[in-house]
Amino acid sequence: xxxxxxxxxxxxxxxxxxxxxxxxxxxxxxxxxxxxxxxxxxxxxxxxxxxxxxxxxxxxxxxxxxxxxxxxxxxxxxxxxxxxxxxxxxxxxxxxxxxxxxxxxxxxxxxxxxxxxxxxxxxxxxxxxxxxxxxxxxxxxxxxxxxxxxxxxxxxxxxxxxxxxxxxxxxxxxxxxxxxxxxxxxxxxxxxxxxxxxxxxxxxxxxxxxxxxxxxxxxxxxxxxxxxxxxxxxxxxxxxxxxxxxx
Numbered sequence: 077x078x079x080x081x082x083x084x085x086x087x088x089x090x091x092x093x094x095x096x097x098x099x100x101x102x103x104x105x106x107x108x109x110x111x112x113x114x115x116x117x118x119x120x121x122x123x124x125x126x127x128x129x130x131x132x133x134x135x136x137x138x139x140x141x142x143x144x145x146x147x148x149x150x151x152x153x154x155x156x157x158x159x160x161x162x163x164x165x166x167x168x169x170x171x172x173x174x175x176x177x178x179x180x181x182x183x184x185x186x187x188x189x190x191x192x193x194x195x196x197x198x199x200x201x202x203x204x205x206x207x208x209x210x211x212x213x214x215x216x217x218x219x220x221x222x223x224x225x226x227x228x229x230x231x232x233x234x235x236x237x238x239x240x241x242x243x244x245x246x247x248x249x250x251x252x253x254x255x256x257x258x259x260x261x262x263x264x265x266x267x268x269x270x271x272x273x274x275x276x277x278x279x280x281x282x283x284x285x286x287x288x289x290x291x292x293x294x295x296x297x298x299x300x301x302x303x304x305x306x307x308x309x310x311x312x313x314x315x316x317x318x319x320x321x322x323x
């Protein structure tokens with residue numbers, strides 16, 4: 077049973093990411109890997125800085141595993157087509173529309189997203205501003221990471237579908253069918269994607285999206301098998317099992 081750390085959705089909050097890494101350094105297990113569960117961009121002001129920090133950490137040899145989230149994938153698809161609408165969004169929205177937060181990501185790259193500029197103008201500037209190295213890094217992110225004790229993924233897993241047959245859209249987007257399921261996957265499923273007020277542990281899964289994209293703290297976790305401890309300024313807090321409710 078090897079310890080491993082995990083961090084949920086960051087959403088462009090570089091200060092929160094730096095604090096979470098400091099908490100792992102101070103209260104975590106020395107040398108244990110860190111899995112980042114995706115959604116590095118959108119809504120917050122510093123998406124570019126978040127990606128740069130993660131890329132630099134990996135390049136420096138840190139044992140960091142970074143998964144792809146739906147917002148990260150949305151950035152790539154926007155750069156190919158500014159009018160792309162992901163069918164998994166609950167209503168028709170462009171990535172640059174306010175609920176999704178893509179405009180904040182572009183602004184972090186120095187793109188002028190002021191009202192009145194055309195979609196085509198903003199897109200042309202974005203293709204120039206987002207470094208190819210960042211695009212290549214995002215495109216190469218794994219969608220899932222497995223250990224002997226955990227399965228890490230951005231959004232979740234489709235019950236009744238073998239792990240090797242899971243669809244990418246489910247791995248980065250699923251809610252209904254997964255969140256309310258009591259299915260035991262044989263290992264703890266660790267995910268983000270669905271924002272809560274704070275991370276919650278349900279026995280079969282751990283949701284680490286504590287709402288950093290909406291201004292709440294980014295709380296890192298230490299996992300030892302199915303034992304979950306949140307890392308805060310005063311140390312480790314073992315997380316009990318919450319009641320499963322429907323979504």
